Amino acid sequence: MTNTIISIISSLGISTILAAPAGILIKFVLDNQRLKAEDFSNNISKKLSKEILEPFQFSIEMSLFKLIIDKNKKQTTSNQIQIEHALFSIKQLQKKINSDSLIFSYMNDIFLENLSTTIILMESDNPNIKKINKNYQAFSATYFQILNQVRKSNFLPQRGDNYRITFHLYKQKNVKNFRRKRSFDSFLSKTILIIVFSTAIPFLIVSIAHVIIAVYELFVLLY
Structure with a gap:
């Protein structure tokens, strides 16, 4: 009987070792997200909304994700924007961020990198429109993410595809192609x-089942 109890305890210990880290990790992630959300809502979102999102609503927000075209090329659709117009706006944004150390500290590295890289490419003597559009899309995505974080912290509905369609915020030739691209992206992310x-x-189910069975068998043996 002693050997049986030892075997059960051993089994219980192994299962617990396997299951406990998962529970600790989940709790850590949830607590960390809650603290970040509270801090963002109380401090960061107000600053970003007042100093960045509101002043640049029409110059940048209404130009996100659009197709950048050469200054010598005529704008033919509502979802196009000439390179010099986009460059002027995002340089103003960079200047604002760099002039305020607090705002600068709020911005994540990816956003700052996308912003800087896009400006460098646009200012090139021989601008590569394909590369510029690729980086501008990345910059737009991170800016859009910040916009939605601020809106969420203020209990406002997040901007989505319908918003982008309404204001022509996409690089595809038409809405149909944009919807098709978004559907594929959604399918891919859900599949992953x-x-x-x-x-x-x-694995978690098996680990939990082992714990339950081991506890039950130990209870039966003892009582």
Whole structure:
């Protein structure tokens, strides 16, 4: 009987070791997200909204994701923007961020890198429009993310595809192509998420089941 109890405890210990880190990790992530959300709502979002999002609403927000075209090329659709107009706006944004150390500290590295790289490419003597558009899309995505973080912290609905369609904030030739691209991106992200969860969940279920069985068998032996 002693050997059986030892075996059960050993099994319980192994299962607990496997399951406990997952629970600790989940709790840590949730607590960390809650603290970040509170801090962002109380401090950062107000500053960003007043100093960045509101002043640049029409010059930058209404130009996000649009197709950058050469200054010598005529604008033919509402979702196009000439390079010099986009450059002027984002340089003003960079100047504002660099002049305020607090705002600068709020910006993540990816956003700052995308902003700086896009400006450098646009200011080139021989601008590569393809590269510029690629980086401008990345910059737009990070700016859009900040916009939605601020809106969420103020209990406002986040901007999405309908908003982008209404104000022609996309680089595709038409709305149909934009919807098709967004559908594919959504399908791809969901597929990846399903693969990750389908791999992790069975392991967690088995670990929890081992713990329950081990506790039950120990209870039966003792009582």
